[in-house]
Every structure is written in structure tokens, then in C-alpha cells.
Amino acid sequence: MAVGKDILTTLSALVDRDITLMHICGTHEAAIARAGLRSVLPEGLRIVMGPGCPVCITPQGEIDAALDLVERGCTVATYGDLLRVPGSTGSLESSGGDVRVVQGVHKAVEIAKREPDREVVFISVGFETTAPTVAATILSRPPENFSILSCHRLVPPAMAWLLARGEAALEGFILPGHVCTVMGYEEYERFGVPQVVAGFEPEDILLGLLMAVRQVREGICRVENAYPRAVSREGNVKAKRLMYEVFEPFDVEWRGFPVIPASGLRLKQEFEGYDAQKKHDVAIRHVDKHSACICDKVLRGVARPSDCRLFGKACTPRTPVGPCMVSHEGACKIWHLYESRRASSPPLR
Template sequence: MSLKYIDEYRDAGLARQLVKKIQAVSKKKLRLMEVCGTHTMSIFRHGIRSVLPGGITLLSGPGCPVCVTAQKDIDAFVELTKIKDVIVTTFGDLIKVPGSGSSLANEKASGADVRIVYSLFDAVNLARKNKDKEIVFCGVGFETTIPTIAAGILIAAGDKIDNFSVYTSNKLTPPALAALMETPDIEIDGFILPGHVSVITGTNAYRDTFEKYDMPSVITGFEPIDILKAILILIQQNEEGKPALENAYPRAVSDQGNVKAKEIMNRVFEVCDAPWRGLGEIPFSGMKLKKEFQGFDAALKFDVNVPDMPEPKGCACGQILMGLKTPKECALYKKRCTPMNPVGPCMVSTEGSCAAFYRYN
């Protein structure tokens, strides 16, 4: 059996035609930013940079949830592992991210109970089966993940599982794009907007930011045809001087998004300010538990006090996430900072731009 809509969206003939068209219309020097870790990976994996005109630069923005997690939150996750009878659960890519002193992987190696889960479902089931333990989930994610965390909490609430909680470090994409646009020295000529974040938010979620900044913006999927198409549209919009918000991924994304998932997300969470690595505190860019679900808030359930520590000296993750530097312009890249021994989160996550540069260059 073939994979649905994979072969079609990897069609070599169509890709060649798109590249030809890109070469033909591209005149200006442009800096296009993707804001999704899976786009970062896909662009590298399919060698998309190598077929673009020299004037087109692709930047990786704040689209990898692990990479944008503030160091203080990483330190809090590490602290949670030190509490008696706590099992810390996390998605895999967070485990190696160094906090100011340690990482979840280090604590696990020293005997702490840290477990990688595939979904919130697994974390809730772990709580169901281990009534004598407290199960804490490290809630790191964008709009794609937040509804799954909300669903996990609703399941736990419905089944009266009171030994489950979440340390929330959720992030919302549109406010980060707006914050990025307000950053001095920023040079971006177009956004390749995330595919699956947009499945939830819908195209309309970006409309305010788009209208305020008139920034060419295209939502797209993860296959090479999807990405080439988005790049072509952004180049055309720039060349014609007609910025627009377009959806090049209509097979998955609608104007209004996944209404049911948003309803579940908003039943459990409410918008709050949130700290982002590199970008700092961004108003209304996070989601915290609503009052009626505070019993599931690990930050309230446990006494986790971590001081504000500076980010690692010399690490340029913050500037890289804003497109102000490329990984190669970081003094630590490939020297003190490698995937085996990462200093910053962009080198840890497989979706981080430094790890991707390291692997594919």
C-alpha cells in the first residue's frame, strides 16, 4: 500500500517544475523564515536550500518547542525529578536539554525516575497504574500539542486520577510572530507558517498579525512540493509587492481550524504571558491552567523554586531563533557545542536549527 499523499507531494517532475519557476521569478534578495521544527527538518532532508537561487536565504525561527523553552522552565523540570515519589514524564526531545546545572537525562542517569512518553494518554495511564507515585508531565508545546495536554487533563479529571499533574510551558505561535516583528534589526521578508499548528489554529489566527505588519505569509505542509510551493508564493508576493496571507495546505488546514480541539484547549487552559528563550517575555503567548483545573498544576502541587540563571555564555540560540544569526555564526557551533555535548537547546532537539545544520552540512 502506498502512503496517502506522500508520493504525490514528493513527485520529482513537479518539484523540478516548481524549482524552474522559482528560478525564473526570483530577482530580489529575500530572507524567508519558517517557524516550525518539522519544516526545518524537511528543508534539510530534501536538500531544498541547494536548489534555490542564491538570493533566497531560509531562516529557522522560533518553531521548535524545546528550543524556545526558557531555561528557568528546564531547571524546574530538573527540580521535579528530585522530589520523592515523583515520576517525570516528557516527550523525547526535551530530555537532553541542559538547564543551568543539569538535564533530565543526567538526572535519569543518576537514578531519577524520568520516562519518555509518546502521548499524554501514556502519561495518564502511568498515573492510573502507579497510584503510590505522582506523575508529572513536562508540558512543552505549541497549539498542536496543547489540546492533547488538555485532553489528557480532562481524561484524568473524568477518571478522578489525582496523582497526575502538568508543569505547563505552553506557547502560542501568532503572538511570537508579532513579537519577532517588533524586534530591532529583524530582517524577514516572509513567513512559512507551520502546518500542524495551523491545523488547530486555522488561517484566521494569523490575520491580525498579518494585517498589522503586511508580511507575506504562507501556511504549508511538510513534503517537498508543499515547501517549494510556499517558497514560490512568498517570492511572487515579494516580487509583485503584494503581501498576502495564503493557505497552501488546504488538505489539512481550514480558515477556522479545528474548532473542537480549540474548544477543549480553551476549556482547560487560558491565555497568559510566557517567557521565550531569545525573545523574552511575550504578552498573551502562553497558556496556563484555568482555576478549576489547578489541581493538575504541578507548579502549585509541588514546591519548585528555581532562580533565574543566565543562559549559557556564548550560546547564540536566542539570536538564531530570531533569524539574527545562523548556527555557523555562533562561536560555540561545532566546537564546544555538538549534538553529543550540546550547550544550547537548538543543538539538542533533532528539530533545532543547529542540530539540523550539524547533521546535514
């Protein structure tokens, strides 16, 4: 890791005051924690986590809608990460219904084809990374007994909300490499803060941090690409076209956030036959928070998992209270896996 050492040396020389950067990617958080990067960064450089886990930001009302579909006798197909996310009356795992773990939307369609007498609903979560695949599936006209509960979210509107709120005193972002592989980074150029697209190896992340810190120090605000082997400015044009052919943005709630304008994706009118909400008359309602879980603050970058009094006690991967302890991209589960193994938790840098 000679390159990484050189970057750390340069970073140490540049960081002479407190600088707070946010990443919006659960895979980045996992890579940072696994490599122990926070423990070797300069004292003043704080890397906070944002709403980068699609399972974590899925609000309780959408989990309750999925449970409602189970109660109505639907076969619910979902990614494994969603199984144990708590709803108002339990989780999909504990529902007792026909809930099946699938690797993707195509597997849910296979179930619908094999079992034409069953209504099969795919819980379609994810950012712009997964939405094009779902769009392509809808365009292929799957069987009529198939539908989706669209829980997709768009990253830039959440960033706009975070910047407008100013809660975490952010000076820049490490942009999500997976999302930018699909979407490119041109739509991020409207934000007047330093931003860098980064990959997922420790050296990739360190390079992204170095480029962002240099922008902060020089008073420059632009989008730079530290992941050119996978990301271009325009992204995957075909994938974006497919996504917006099937989906349209709409105002939607995120867990830990209010309703964010134009931050969700719903099926366009011509594809409403595949909309599980309308097909099965299922409502998604706002659910007030009642637990001591601080997932909302973790997702906004104003708290770290270990700040929660439930962390590692009442809330563990075996007994999750909040969604951030469930998903492999959830900050709390990542910290429980890596940070709790260290003699002492490093500061949130």
C-alpha cells in the same frame, strides 16, 4: 521532481533582489535540510529559521523547575527530546531521579494510575499542536497524583514580537503546517506581511516559497494556503474549543526572547489541582545566559547554526551545549546531521 523543477525555474525568474522569508517549524527546517533545498534556491532568496522547535524555546528556568520536581521525589514523565536539554545543574537525563520517557500525556496518566502512591508530573511542552490533547486529558479527570508542568507556547504572539523587533528584516513567513492543521490560519490574517501555509514535502515547501515570493513581488499581504489537504481557515474547531476550555493565555518568557505577552498557556483556575507548579510549590525563574551558545540568535533568525564557534566542536548531539542541538526539530542538530555532510555549507538562503 518535475513539479519542483518547474517551481524553481519560476522562482529564479521572480527573485531579482534579496528576499528574506522565515519558517516557524522545526519539521520544515528538517525537510529543507534533508532535501538540500537551500542549495538550489535563487541566490537572493534567504530562508531563515525561527522559533519553531518547542523544546528549543523552552527557557532554562522551566528545565530547572523540572529538575526541582525530580529532587522533590516526583516521577517526571517527558518526551525524549527534553531529556538532554541543559539546566543550571545538569539535565533530566543526568538527574539520577525517576525520569521516564513517554510518547504522550496519556502514557503519563497510565503511570499515575498504575502507581497511585507516586506523584507523577508530565512536562507538557509544545505549541498549539499538542495542547488540545493535554486539555482533553485534563477534562477526563485523571487521578489526583497526576499533574502537568505547562510549558506550552502560542505561535502568533512570537511572530508579532519578531515583526515588531525587525531584527531579521523579514518580508514574509512560511506558516507551520502542523499548528495550522489544528488552529487554522485566520488568526494570522492580522499580520501585514505575505504568509503561506505550507506542507512538508519538498514540492510543498517550494510551492509555499513561490506563493510568498509572488506576494512580495506584487506588494500583496495576505495568508494563502498551500496545504489545503490538511489545513482549513478555521482549523479544528473542536480541538481549539477543548484547548481554551482548559488553558488560558498568559505572559511568558521564551528562550532567546524576553517575556512575550499572551504567548503561553496555563491551566485555568478550575483545573489548578493539576498544575504541578502550584501543587508542588515550584517556581519558574529567569536564568541569565552565560555560555557562548547562540541558540537565541538562531531562534530569532539572525544567525545560522554554523555561525556558532561551538557548533560541531564543543557542541554536538552527544555533548549538547544548547537546546537547538538536542531536539530532532532543533536547527543545530538538523544542520549537524545534514549540512555537515556536504562538502561545504551553503549560504543561509
